[in-house]
Amino acid sequence: MIVVVLIAITVITTLPALGGVHIDLGAIARNWANGSERIAKLFHPDPSILPRTWKPLLETLEMAVVGAALSALLALPLSLWAARPSNPTRSRAGVRAVLNVVRAVPDLVYATILVAMVGVGALPGVITLVLFDLGIVVKLVSEAIDSADASYMEAGHAAGGTQTQINRLTALPQTWPVYASQVLYSLELNVRVSSILGLVGAGGLGRLIDEVRGFYRYGALSMIILEILVVVIAIEVASNYLRKRLR
Amino acid sequence: MGSGDHAPEGIPASGAWPIHLEDVIVRYPNGVVGLRGVSLSIAAGEMVSVVGLSGSGKSTMIRTINGLVPATSGTVRVGPYTVNELGGRRLRQVRGGIGMIFQGFNLADRASIYHNVLVGRFSHTPTWKTLLGVASHTDREIVMRALDSVGMLEKVWGRAGALSGGQKQRVAIARALSQEPEVMLADEPVASLDPPTAHSVMSDLKRVNTERGLTVLVNLHLMDLARQYTTRMIGLRAGEVVYDGPASSATDADFEAIYGRPIQSRDTLGQ
Amino acid sequence: MTTATLSLSATRAAAPVKPRRLGVRAAKLTVGLVVLAAVLHLDIGWSDLAELPADLRHYLDLMFAHPDWSRLPAAFYQTWVSVSMAWVGAVLGVVASTILGIPAAQGVAPLWVRLPLRGLFAVLRAVPEVIIAIILLTVTGLTPFTGALALAVGGIGTHGKWTYETIEAVPAGTAEAVRAAGGNVLEVARWGLWPAAAPELMSLALYRFEINVRTSAILGLIGVGGVGDMLTGYTQYRQWDSVGVLIIVVIAVTMTIDAISGAIRRRIMRGARARDLDRTV
Ligand SMILES: Nc1ncnc2c1ncn2[C@@H]1O[C@H](COP(=O)(O)OP(=O)(O)O)[C@@H](O)[C@H]1O
Numbered sequence: 158m159i160v161v162v163l164i165a166i167t168v169i170t171t172l173p174a175l176g177g178v179h180i181d182l183g184a185i186a187r188n189w190a191n192g193s194e195r196i197a198k199l200f201h202p203d204p205s206i207l208p209r210t211w212k213p214l215l216e217t218l219e220m221a222v223v224g225a226a227l228s229a230l231l232a233l234p235l236s237l238w239a240a241r242p243s244n245p246t247r248s249r250a251g252v253r254a255v256l257n258v259v260r261a262v263p264d265l266v267y268a269t270i271l272v273a274m275v276g277v278g279a280l281p282g283v284i285t286l287v288l289f290d291l292g293i294v295v296k297l298v299s300e301a302i303d304s305a306d307a308s309y310m311e312a313g314h315a316a317g318g319t320q321t322q323i324n325r326l327t328a329l330p331q332t333w334p335v336y337a338s339q340v341l342y343s344l345e346l347n348v349r350v351s352s353i354l355g356l357v358g359a360g361g362l363g364r365l366i367d368e369v370r371g372f373y374r375y376g377a378l379s380m381i382i383l384e385i386l387v388v389v390i391a392i393e394v395a396s397n398y399l400r401k402r403l404r
Numbered sequence: 405m406g407s408g409d410h411a412p413e414g415i416p417a418s419g420a421w422p423i424h425l426e427d428v429i430v431r432y433p434n435g436v437v438g439l440r441g442v443s444l445s446i447a448a449g450e451m452v453s454v455v456g457l458s459g460s461g462k463s464t465m466i467r468t469i470n471g472l473v474p475a476t477s478g479t480v481r482v483g484p485y486t487v488n489e490l491g492g493r494r495l496r497q498v499r500g501g502i503g504m505i506f507q508g509f510n511l512a513d514r515a516s517i518y519h520n521v522l523v524g525r526f527s528h529t530p531t532w533k534t535l536l537g538v539a540s541h542t543d544r545e546i547v548m549r550a551l552d553s554v555g556m557l558e559k560v561w562g563r564a565g566a567l568s569g570g571q572k573q574r575v576a577i578a579r580a581l582s583q584e585p586e587v588m589l590a591d592e593p594v595a596s597l598d599p600p601t602a603h604s605v606m607s608d609l610k611r612v613n614t615e616r617g618l619t620v621l622v623n624l625h626l627m628d629l630a631r632q633y634t635t636r637m638i639g640l641r642a643g644e645v646v647y648d649g650p651a652s653s654a655t656d657a658d659f660e661a662i663y664g665r666p667i668q669s670r671d672t673l674g675q
Numbered sequence: 676m677t678t679a680t681l682s683l684s685a686t687r688a689a690a691p692v693k694p695r696r697l698g699v700r701a702a703k704l705t706v707g708l709v710v711l712a713a714v715l716h717l718d719i720g721w722s723d724l725a726e727l728p729a730d731l732r733h734y735l736d737l738m739f740a741h742p743d744w745s746r747l748p749a750a751f752y753q754t755w756v757s758v759s760m761a762w763v764g765a766v767l768g769v770v771a772s773t774i775l776g777i778p779a780a781q782g783v784a785p786l787w788v789r790l791p792l793r794g795l796f797a798v799l800r801a802v803p804e805v806i807i808a809i810i811l812l813t814v815t816g817l818t819p820f821t822g823a824l825a826l827a828v829g830g831i832g833t834h835g836k837w838t839y840e841t842i843e844a845v846p847a848g849t850a851e852a853v854r855a856a857g858g859n860v861l862e863v864a865r866w867g868l869w870p871a872a873a874p875e876l877m878s879l880a881l882y883r884f885e886i887n888v889r890t891s892a893i894l895g896l897i898g899v900g901g902v903g904d905m906l907t908g909y910t911q912y913r914q915w916d917s918v919g920v921l922i923i924v925v926i927a928v929t930m931t932i933d934a935i936s937g938a939i940r941r942r943i944m945r946g947a948r949a950r951d952l953d954r955t956v
């Protein structure tokens with residue numbers, strides 16, 4: 158039964174007549190001569206581009222850091238606001254709904270629109286990352302609060318505390334490890350995302366990628382990809398190390 | 405373990421509160437009736453145990469007294485306040501005067517012991533001050549003394565999660581004491597502890613009653629603890645009071661009447 | 676009031692000194708400095724930020740006050756193209772990840788197979804899908820098929836990792852039993868590991884699809900088609916009332932798919948837990 162449904166959906170989504178994906182192996186054959194030559198260039202990274210990458214790479218990293226930091230600042234109160242134990246009132250549903258909407262818009266779509274609004278540069282990039290991170294961090298942290306033991310909150314109420322007092326003095330240290338770990342995770346994702354935001358004009362390496370792609374400099378492109386690869390993996394390793402120490 | 409040996413005795417509390425329940429009925433939202441018309445009076449400074457099987461309504465009764473569970477009908481009076489008529493800031497103020505201890509300790513495991521005990525100062529602290537994370541010198545001093553009086557001052561900067569069960573319950577008692585309460589409620593405070601620790605925590609509670617003169621109401625499901633540590637015993641069965649009299653002279657027959665079944669070995673702690 | 680009731684002991688033992696955790700302080704300081712340096716060095720006129728809220732209001736007004744509903748049919752059609760891309764990408768990606776992920780699990784294949792596979796996953800994880808699409812389109816052209824392929828290849832990075840992690844989490848006994856009965860690698864995977872890991876993997880595959888729905892809209896921005904393509908066009912020509920419609924459709928479709936897929940995932944996992952109980956009882 159399930160298999161039938163899965164196959165049916167797959168068939169529908171591959172029917173070009175219905176707007177599905179046209180699986181066009183013929184195109185590959187047609188483009189092969191041309192394309193394979195370019196792909197071959199990918200295997201010969203061109204180091205001469207490197208000096209030009211340092212500045213945008215730095216900008217990429219800075220956007221990632223600032224985006225993660227700003228979203229972390231906002232995510233802490235929002236997470237407490239979005240979880241049941243730390244916010245038993247109705248307003249919780251509102252926060253969650255807004256965040257679901259924020260999460261439903263893909264990162265580069267934010268960037269495209271924000272670039273048109275506030276102009277080319279790092280600012281639309283940072284705002285994009287903040288929105289992107291908020292969606293992830295608040296969701297994961299508030300779910301962690303929801304599923305954690307919250308009996309200490311009852312003690313706070315019994316002592317005559319307000320919810321805000323309880324959240325500040327006890328829920329905060331209680332949530333801290335999960336929160337810090339999710340913020341690190343968002344930083345990891347940010348580096349990946351912010352390296353391509355420039356494709357739509359939002360600063361960082363993406364602008365350079367767009368340029369070398371425009372001139373078919375595939376050797377340079379592969380050098381930049383290698384660079385992103387090294388940075389992303391380095392950040393992932395560092396963040397995994399820090400996360401282990403948080404426990 | 406008992407740390408009361410250095411404490412001067414007989415200094416009365418500023419004013420313990422009496423507790424009066426009148427025809428209190430508690431019906432939970434799902435329709436279960438926790439209390440069916442309970443009436444009783446506890447004088448200021450009494451040490452009373454509430455005994456009954458699991459599900460008899462002990463927790464419900466104790467939670468109704470500090471308003472954690474709202475009474476469906478009837479009157480709950482604690483000291484000068486009618487708890488069931490209050491809400492918001494006034495209710496929090498009354499709760500500040502009522503300390504509470506839980507079976508599961510209810511500590512924030514990842515927070516320091518200091519911060520856990522500081523919770524007891526909530527009702528004396530404006531919310532914005534808590535938000536800023538600054539505690540007054542007086543609050544700090546009260547926290548330290550409360551920890552000292554249960555013998556846990558040494559650990560003040562450690563994490564609550566690193567303590568043993570008995571130590572956690574002592575910290576929880578310190579948290580309640582730092583409220584400077586007029587009444588102390590305890591919901592099965594020793595049910596998660598081994599027998600020697602259970603006795604020493606019960607002694608601590610007893611001291612709260614004798615040395616500070618607080619009104620103490622403690623839920624127990626073990627008959628020997630009720631006999632040994634409290635003067636008066638209230639028996640609950642299916643949400644109704646079925647016994648109210650002296651604890652030490654309560655007979656096995658009285659307990660069988662409360663439990664509604666013959667006495668079993670698990671009804672006593674032993675030792 | 677403050678001292679009246681707590682007169683139990685007028686004097687108390689000295690409290691231990693609060694320990695200074697130098698390591699923690701140093702870490703906090705470092706993080707603070709890095710963030711500060713990034714904020715200061717980044718080329719953003721922080722003073723212009725004051726105008727941001729007004730700007731945002733202005734544009735939100737342009738987009739959502741009077742959306743151009745005549746674009747609705749086209750918007751839905753293009754979103755459907757994106758969703759198709761996401762689905763095909765998920766199917767291809769999950770099949771490839773399963774084939775590559777199982778041998779990457781500890782205890783299935785030898786180290787010299789495992790390590791290169793894991794390396795491949797790590798590399799694919801690090802490269803954004805957009806870049807994979809840019810590379811692929813040199814041979815496949817600017818078509819939704821390229822988008823689907825990019826999603827599939829990019830998905831192998833994460834989904835391959837999830838696959839071997841899930842399989843490694845399967846209790847050792849089941850695989851042992853098949854191996855003891857003389858099963859080879861394929862038979863161990865088919866009869867020992869697959870039944871135990873399948874629900875989790877199915878759930879992850881659906882999750883992959885949810886992620887792809889978002890990413891496919893992004894891929895449209897480089898021209899492979901779908902709602903992202905349409906969005907770039909209208910944004911460049913600043914037809915904000917059409918952009919508004921597109922965003923509303925994207926949000927509605929994404930949230931609907933999330934809700935349906937999430938419900939199915941929860942059911943799969945609940946069924947799996949029930950079966951687990953059957954086995955242990
Ligand atoms: N939050 C609640 N919602 C619904 N029913 C409850 C709740 N708490 C307790 N009850 C029910 O009320 C009755 C009394 O429970 P309780 O006061 O916890 O008894 P005890 O503490 O003596 O074990 C039980 O039948 C219990 O199931």
Ligand SMILES: [Mg+2]
Nearest residue numbers: 462463464592
């Ligand atoms: Mg109980």
